[in-house]
Amino acid sequence: MIGKLCAIVIDCPDPSALAGFYEELLSLRRSDDDPDFVVLGATADSPVVAFQKVSDFRPPRWPDPARPPQAHVDVLVADLDVAEAQVLALGATLLDGSDKPIGYRVYADPVGHPFCLVTPLDRA
Incomplete structure (x- = not known):
């Protein structure tokens, strides 16, 4: 190591x-x-x-390679719908093409960094 x-x-x-x-x-x-x-x-x-x-x-643009993410974080959650409501209330934005019912969804934080909410099934 x-x-x-x-x-x-x-x-x-x-x-x-x-x-x-x-x-x-x-x-x-x-x-x-x-x-x-x-x-x-x-x-x-x-x-x-x-x-x-x-x-x-300069904020990143999803998924524009000319303005790529400067960081990426996966956040494990039990329920995507519940977690989505909470992150949207904090100022996150659901990114285009990310409205999946299960697995994961991609959001932007308040200044544009992408992050994912993932469910336990995604971690297998």
């Missing part, structure tokens, strides 16, 4: 605002909070999700 996952760093225009979205989505708490870099983590030994300020941020 070379190493283990330490962090997923997501570029964005406002780290504090985007971290607030992911705090609710992933049930994580802030372990470091500054205007240019916010870190979320469950425990000291687990990987973290960090948000880094980029002044010339």
